[in-house]
Amino acid sequence: MNELIRVEHLVKTYFLGEVQVPALKGLDLTVQAGEFVAIMGASGSGKSTFMNIVGCLDRPTQGRYYLEGRDVSDLSRDELARIRNKKIGFVFQTFNLLARTSALENVEVPLFYNDTSTRERRQKAMQALFSVGLKGWEHHLPSQLSGGQQQRVAIARALINRPSLILADEPTGNLDSRTSLEIMDIFQKLNQQSGITIILVTHEPDISGYASRHVVFRDGKVIQDIPFQSRSAAQDLALRPPTVEETSS
């Protein structure tokens, strides 16, 4: 397997005035291409900071970050933007779709920043929407879509540039358990069928159960890193009729 991500002794310290707040304290982690990693940990354990750095939204204070073998720790803002556009797809807890903009146009947004022709943009966006099962919903606004549908739009947007990495920060945090299953099913398929590496932050143990590797953070360090063999298949659960417990929740 190819090494997709390697972080070495990653340190991130926030400066709030005079006070230094360490978020990451020398974190080492390597992720192979094609892995499905679930990152867990209490809040304040550095998960978000780690995701921001891996997502090229932020730069580490110290340490190295190699993405596909290339050191991206010290790249400029513009270069990081390019990497985010080409190699990384983001899925957020709050979906983060552009309001009052149709599903199709939301999916098109990343293409807008890499000089894709109008026709190609439309075509790719349509394809991406179909692949997450949103055929017929292209022209609906986010406000007209359910939470699960909005998250699918967000996934389609993350997929549009065929990234090698998808970063999902609690993607099911705002969804009910049944919809969560559907979303996890999409992630699993992307991981298994398209070989896209997925790093997922979650609080919920059942959600982490769909991943192939569990990494637990505490106080800015990795304290547990185990492969997860008995991984559940979201598809099986999603096809199962909802239990009483699930519908009532």
Add this chain to the structure above:
Amino acid sequence: MNFPMTIRIAFKALGRNKMRSGLTMLGIIIGVAAVIAMIAIGSGAKVRIQEQIASMGSNLLIVLSGSATSGGFRWGSGSVPTLTVEDSKAIASELSAVKYSAPVLQGITQVVFQNQNWSTITFATTPEALLIRDWPAIRGRTLMQADVDGAAKVCLLGQTVVDNLFGEMDPVGQVVRIKKFPFIVVGVLSVKGQTTWGQDQDDIVYVPLTSGMRLLFGKHFPGMVRSISVQATGPDTMKLAEEQISQLLRQRHRIRPGQENDFTVRNLSEAFSAAEQSARVMSLLLGAIASISLLVGGIGIMNIMLVSVTERTREIGIRMAVGARGRDILYQFLIEALVLSLIGGVIGILMGVGASQLISHFFRWPTLISPQALLLSFSFAGGVGIFFGFYPARKAANLDPIEALRYE
């Protein structure tokens, strides 16, 4: 980043808040409209002055008799007649830079018709004087050489004199008395209106030079005239004509070198160009004041763009997360500001043109809208948009994507 798409996005963003965009545009609309209207008024004033200059006669020089010196005491110009009819003839015939020359005697006279009387200025001159001023008769006929040769007791009246003596009646063929002498009215001059300094040009009577000299003015100094109106062949020959006249008259009046002239040559066009200059300054001033409102409109744009950047912080964060570079965001907001100001500019131009039409219609003030003024205010509006849009756009571009994404 492609341009048409950015413009489309800008329109969409502005369309989401039509009321706000409209009000923001209003600042620019009013600014541009004010600039256009003010420049139109100023240019109109300039045109009016130019028309008046033309009505006084173009390329006009006036030779006044005096300033004579007698015993060390200088008289004002025009006080002692030193010019003769022969001088005028010589100027016309001998000088290359001169087109027409007309000797003029003038004075305030009482003009009487039946039981009406009116005090006006009477000019005794030759037909050339009316050619110089490019002043035709609208009724009857104009002054002719035969009238001068035969010292005919005929006169031409200006419209103001006609209005005061005859009212609605046709004056042609009637007899008026000027200083008790009967003159037949042969024509009425076309209306010229007021001069720049408010003098009524139509309050005037023309009589042939010879009859004027004999009956009205020339009794004390026979053969002398107070002034000679001269028209140069063109605007470029004014200076030359001035020199030629001085030379000729010094020669004719036998003035030795070193001795002072007993006449004065005045270039009227120079005086008028000063008036024209002041009109231009006025036009500039009005435009400058109007530009201030355009500037205020620009501040309005900046204000709204700042609000918009804050409101859309999250959108900016999302765009950055999916790969927008700082400059992509910068362009997006800059183009939004530009679209605002340019649409405002177009509407402002329409309103400005409309306003100037209304002004010229209701206040009878000539307005002139030049394409340059339109282009200038349009590009000025665009410049204002870019200038005031830049700060908010840069603020947006420099946002930290993480903070922007987290912004509620």
